[in-house]
Amino acid sequence: MAGTTNGTVIGALTERAMELRAAPMPSAAADAAELALVDWLGVTLGGSTGVPARALLTGLGPLSGASRLAGGGTAPPPLAALVNGTAAHTLELDDIYAPGLFHPGAPIIAAALAVADQVRASGETLLRAVVTGYEVGCRVATDLGPAHYKHWHTTGTAGSVGAAAAAAEVLGADEDVFAHALALAATMASGLQQTFRSDAMGKPLHAGNAAHAGVVAVALAAGGVTGAADALEGEAGLGAASGAPSRWETCRAPLGSPPAINAVTVKPYPCCxxxxxxxxxxxxxxxxxxxxxxxxxxxxxxxxxxxxxxxxxxxxxxxxxxxxxxxxxxxxxxxxxxxxxxxxxxxxxxxxxxxxxxxxxxxxxxxxxxxxxxxxxxxxxxxxxxxxxxxxxPDRSGSPQNPLPYERVKQKFLDTAAAVIGTRGPRLLAQVGRLRAGGEVVDLEFAQVSRSLGAP
Known part of the structure; x- marks a missing residue:
């Protein structure tokens, strides 16, 4: 696909991702990825007992697989991404990228972790994939902008593309597979504002569906399925279809400093x-x-x-x-x-x-x-x-302009995860801290693998 993406938004995003892969990961970006992972684990463990995640476990049937679910059980990677991504958005406590009106962590980390868990990826690989997923997803979200958000939930749309980028990075996908995965994820993007402007429970599914779409898109691309190179900016692409009059300048821009992952808001309150x-x-x-x-x-x-x-x-x-x-x-x-x-x-x-x-x-x-x-x-x-x-x-608490102290983020993790893992929170925090020093994803004890999806 490389030859057909010249000048396209997908091509530009793929180039940025390849540049990120080729460069040493900045220490500040790794710190932020680690913080994002801690925050994600806490809110996902807490949300894993909620109705949406549990309903998915029951309703998806007697399927089995190799990737762990937050709080217990296993499922095939796409379904693990679906359940964990849904759980991550259930408490309304997951992180935000304000310029894009976007919750990046819920779908992106869910997709990256599901694939990393299956292939026994290194901790460094997982963190790098999170950085790449945030960069791609946040760029797409920013360019879709407020006009898109008027009717669409950006977490479900841009989140699909960011999740695909993260999953592809875990697998070390080549440029062609990476680009096709982003294009395929774009066509699976969804999530309607009306879902959370009414008394409905479907909003967390937007994040879960985006994570699922990202993993499926990578699997399809790796298997030879092609996507439309202009799936974002084409006359019938995601932007036009969802009312975003975008010139895609953010997606096309060179890598800047700081990376997108260093500009997220960590939620202090369990609400919008x-x-x-x-x-x-x-x-x-x-x-x-x-x-x-x-x-x-x-x-x-x-x-x-x-x-x-x-x-x-x-x-x-x-x-x-x-x-x-x-x-x-x-x-x-x-x-x-x-x-x-x-x-x-x-x-x-x-x-x-x-x-x-x-x-x-x-x-x-x-x-x-x-x-x-x-x-x-x-x-x-x-x-x-x-x-x-x-x-x-002027700037809400938790934002990059008014960040939460690490101790408050740490306490948030311990509070939200406690219902599921009890007193093992400090141990899991320490395991996350060792990821960059040779740790592996399988070292993260965020679930007790006691049953497979759908099993009693």
Whole structure:
């Protein structure tokens, strides 16, 4: 395929991937890949007990295979990628690439790990594949942009291409196979916004499906199946089909510094990332002395996409509460924290209803101009006595501009993984830390291989 990709976006992405492969992996990129892996393992182990992942285990039938599933069991690599990718997005705690409106880790690491586990890849190979997958996927996501995100979930679309890149890198695929894999993954890309703008449980499947598509695409390409070289930019390609008027400048650009993996947001709260700056601002007001009883009105100013995606005024379910700025702002003010347990609680929701009614939402041109690379908000509280208190957060916590300390990421891992692996969290962290020093993927004790997919 190499001769037919000259000048195409697929060709440019493949060239960038080959350049990454040929160069020593920067220490900072390896650090970031290791951090991404730690974060992914925590949220995936935690999410492996959720309904979507467990339903997949039950419904996919009596299939068996060699790749491990987070939390226990095995499956063929494409199905392991599907289940693990779905689990990774279940808690709404997986990482974000803001310029692309994209959750890269859930699909990309799931695909890379599924293939690496089967072929007993080295730890270095896995980390390198993660770096490559993030680079390719984040570039595609950025070029698809907000117009694409209006109707499509970029994690399911760009995620398919990034997952294919990561899986291909694990296998050391040659240039032709690599390019065909990206093209095939593009045609399997999917994920509709409507799925998470309603009371539905399908959103995590977007990440799982993308991981599955990436692994299948690589298998097809390695077996000789060809893809369309202009699958992204063609007149009927992914961009045109999904409403993205892109010139694909990011995909075509030379490698820059830092790599995409060094520019991700690590989620601090188990809810939609568009709500984070608002939560941060409310917590800041609370720290200044504001209480729920003081509030007559909370005026929230942020960017319009946050209001479109997470502006549910009267959420009825836990799924909707994760996408409700009024509910989450009220929860942050009342509790001083936003936890999964509180979001799940119907009783807590009832207690917060009156406070949430006091929240007013508006789009602000300053935050609009900075979006999508920067995600900010301003919250002004008007008290019952007429006093006004304001907190402005230009960059949400966890973002590259306002990163979480490593100790907080580590604690997040220990908290989310504990339900599945108990006290073995520190041991798994140490195993991840040894990947660059000769460790192998099979050394990662993130699952107890006790049964195969579909077995009782």
């Amino acid at each position: 990332g568009h709500t984070f700056a608002v939560i941060d601002a409310v917590l800041e007001l609370r720290a200044k002395g504001l209480t729920a009883d003081d509030v007559d009105r909370l005026d929230v100013a942020t960017y319009s996409t946050a209001l479109a995606v997470a502006g549910i005024a009267r959420p009825r379910t836990a799924a909707e509460r994760r996408f409700s700025i009024p509910h989450l702002a009220s929860l942050a003010l009342l509790d001083g924290a936003v936890t999964a347990a509180a979001i799940e609680s119907d009783r807590k929701a009832a207690d917060l209803r009156a406070l949430a009614e006091a929240v007013r939402l508006e789009a602000d041109p300053v935050f609009e101009e900075r979006f999508p690379s920067r995600r900010g908000a301003r919250v002004t509280a008007v008290t019952r006595s007429g006093k006004r208190m304001t907190a402005e957060v």
